[in-house]
Amino acid sequence: DAGITQSPRYKITETGRQVTLMCHQTWSHSYMFWYRQDLGHGLRLIYYSAAADITDKGEVPDGYVVSRSKTENFPLTLESATRSQTSVYFCASSERQGPPRGYTFGSGTRLTVV
């Protein structure tokens, strides 16, 4: 089905482990984004990508790594998970051309670091 999908929906991991959250979109949107959502903070941008092989830091990039070898995929890796990275993570995508219609979001990954 067309759309933006995130996996897994739920993940529990231990402190210090590496974990990768996946994001896949079928629209061939140029732009993709990773946000985290925490109580009292709303949505904060972690990393974004303007095209394959082009990525840039957002507001809260520390402790995260991204890659974008293919337009449709934008994985987010926590190299050594910490409890402060317990959060709900949202991936989003948008078109490059024309007026912005906002970002389309996935359903999120709820990550718990114990």
Place this chain on the structure above:
Amino acid sequence: GQQLNQSPQSMFIQEGEDVSMNCTSSSIFNTWLWYKQDPGEGPVLLIALYKAGELTSNGRLTAQFGITRKDSFLNISASIPSDVGIYFCAAMNYGGSQGNLIFGKGTKLSVKP
């Protein structure tokens, strides 16, 4: 950095009541958006505003792009139980290179039948 101040943080209303929420910033933006997030889901775009002073409706929802370009308002008329959720304002400066969207902290709406 740029910030959006969204208020109120939460609202508890009776079904049928009208709802108003707003978003302000010290920065100027050329695009304002309003999203709704249902429990367990990602935010979904409700209304997009591109011009200062613009007033746009989507069913029972009406949003306005403030004339100063530093604020926006969302009104929901005759609320119903399915209006429950978190409403986010978002803003960006689009043009040239893609600006990034920044979000307010959200308004949590509860509707009592």
